[in-house]
Amino acid sequence: MAFLLNCPNCGERNVHEFRFGGEATSRPTPNSTPDDWIRYFYNRGNVAGVQREWWNHRYGCRKWFFALRDTVSNQIQETLWP
Amino acid sequence: MFQIFAKNRMWRKQPLKHRYEVVIIGGGVHGLSTAYYLGKLGVTDVAVLDKGYLGGGASARTTAIIRSNYLTPEGIPFFNESVKLYEGLAKELNFNLLFNQMGRLDLGHTDSAVYGLRMRTEFNRILGVDSRLIGPKEIKKLVPSIDLREGKHFPILAALYHPPCGVIRHDAVVWGYGRGADRQGAELHPFTEVTGIDRTNGRVTGVETSQGLVKANTVISATAGWSSTIAKMVDLELPITTHALQAMVTEPLKPFLDKTISSANLHAYVYQTDRGEVVIGGGVDPYPSYSQRSTFQQMEELAANTLEMFPCLKNVNVLRQWAGLCDMTPDYAPILGPVDGIEGFILSCGWGSWGFKAAPVAGKRVAELIATGETPELIKPFSLSRFREGNLVNERAAAPAAAIH
Numbered sequence: 001m002a003f004l005l006n007c008p009n010c011g012e013r014n015v016h017e018f019r020f021g022g023e024a025t026s027r028p029t030p031n032s033t034p035d036d037w038i039r040y041f042y043n044r045g046n047v048a049g050v051q052r053e054w055w056n057h058r059y060g061c062r063k064w065f066f067a068l069r070d071t072v073s074n075q076i077q078e079t080l081w082p
Numbered sequence: 083m084f085q086i087f088a089k090n091r092m093w094r095k096q097p098l099k100h101r102y103e104v105v106i107i108g109g110g111v112h113g114l115s116t117a118y119y120l121g122k123l124g125v126t127d128v129a130v131l132d133k134g135y136l137g138g139g140a141s142a143r144t145t146a147i148i149r150s151n152y153l154t155p156e157g158i159p160f161f162n163e164s165v166k167l168y169e170g171l172a173k174e175l176n177f178n179l180l181f182n183q184m185g186r187l188d189l190g191h192t193d194s195a196v197y198g199l200r201m202r203t204e205f206n207r208i209l210g211v212d213s214r215l216i217g218p219k220e221i222k223k224l225v226p227s228i229d230l231r232e233g234k235h236f237p238i239l240a241a242l243y244h245p246p247c248g249v250i251r252h253d254a255v256v257w258g259y260g261r262g263a264d265r266q267g268a269e270l271h272p273f274t275e276v277t278g279i280d281r282t283n284g285r286v287t288g289v290e291t292s293q294g295l296v297k298a299n300t301v302i303s304a305t306a307g308w309s310s311t312i313a314k315m316v317d318l319e320l321p322i323t324t325h326a327l328q329a330m331v332t333e334p335l336k337p338f339l340d341k342t343i344s345s346a347n348l349h350a351y352v353y354q355t356d357r358g359e360v361v362i363g364g365g366v367d368p369y370p371s372y373s374q375r376s377t378f379q380q381m382e383e384l385a386a387n388t389l390e391m392f393p394c395l396k397n398v399n400v401l402r403q404w405a406g407l408c409d410m411t412p413d414y415a416p417i418l419g420p421v422d423g424i425e426g427f428i429l430s431c432g433w434g435s436w437g438f439k440a441a442p443v444a445g446k447r448v449a450e451l452i453a454t455g456e457t458p459e460l461i462k463p464f465s466l467s468r469f470r471e472g473n474l475v476n477e478r479a480a481a482p483a484a485a486i487h
Contacts, residue, residue, distance in 0.1 A: 016379045020369035025294045035470075042412055042469045044322035046310035048372045071324075075406035
């Protein structure tokens with residue numbers, strides 16, 4: 001389902017102007033275990049509900065930002081700068 | 083002869099017991115085929131649970147193309163066995179599945195795409211799959227309506243011709259497997275949602291459902307689209323994101339196309355059904371979502387890309403459109419088999435856009451795994467531990483491989 005995304009810089013635009021950049025994850029430190037790296041590389045929360053994710057306004061200001069999106073209804077709760 | 087008018091139930095309606103040997107979560111084609119093949123191996127104390135009606139999820143939304151012209155030495159034998167099983171399935175289930183092995187052309191529009199197709203062809207031939215590379219002359223003979231003009235944006239240079247590819251009546255496959263499983267003693271329980279999975283000492287002991295607690299020695303997760311949700315019930319995180327794959331159907335036309343046509347560059351595949359409708363599919367939303375609704379953008383793209391191949395469809399109306407949930411894995415291959423550290427929990431997930439065509443072989447081999455306790459060679463490469471070991475399958479010949487990444 002298509003939806004509108006509120007770019008913190010440009011305002012509400014069609015989702016197809018944006019590039020999805022994946023779930024917000026935190027990069028393991030160099031001292032982390034191999035398990036942490038495997039989790040970081042491959043595993044995803046893939047929540048049926050609200051998740052925090054990266055978006056890039058590809059055909060606009062080209063800025064990266066976070067969005068809190070409900071993956072079931074595709075409703076955006078909030079967009080914010082990282 | 084009056085028996086053909088008798089109102090026999092396809093499967094019995096039974097009360098949910100408190101204990102089963104095997105509980106299968108998900109009553110789609112995968113869950114039901116697993117139950118069916120378990121019955122054939124003598125494991126009949128089986129319950130299939132589904133939160134909706136049987137075959138109402140991804141099994142109802144598939145475009146039902148059956149093929150084995152994949153790219154990897156792991157994927158090709160796996161899908162080839164599935165095609166073989168599909169060929170004999172109508173007879174085995176005694177149910178007309180309307181399997182039509184029409185053949186398929188995978189189009190190459192650039193030199194690098196043709197190189198990829200040639201590689202696929204050779205891999206297929208070495209592993210005993212009927213595939214060959216053909217040029218525009220033969221393409222024209224097989225598909226007279228295709229636009230072969232030179233100098234256009236996506237010229238058709240060559241195609242991978244895969245004659246065993248077919249299209250099947252997907253609901254019939256679900257019903258056939260359901261009836262077969264029921265006759266062998268398995269119980270089918272639609273509208274029974276699993277809300278939790280119980281464990282003691284790292285062993286699965288049962289499932290909590292909307293109809294009460296059910297004990298079980300083995301629990302299989304066969305829920306396309308909801309695998310991550312089920313896996314979370316045993317504190318497992320999967321390398322899966324859920325995307326919606328979109329498809330649409332045009333109004334019925336006179337027969338003009340008797341092959342499945344697919345183009346990886348155009349992210350689209352097209353075939354004409356026995357009713358004359360043209361099925362167009364292949365668009366995957368680039369962002370994960372559990373919403374099973376189409377987008378105008380994706381349909382517009384699909385339509386434009388289809389016209390690139392078949393300009394003759396330009397004034398044809400679209401009748402229906404839909405979207406189904408696909409559990410995409412990073413290497414476009416399924417996740418099959420047991421999980422280290424959670425005894426009795428078996429995964430049959432990550433079925434992306436290649437799930438329906440694999441239902442018979444996955445059901446058969448997972449059933450074998452449960453009956454014998456040993457993972458069959460054919461599904462060993464698809465274990466969850468491949469991500470830890472770095473043995474990814476990298477099946478780039480899957481439909482949305484080009485679209486998402």
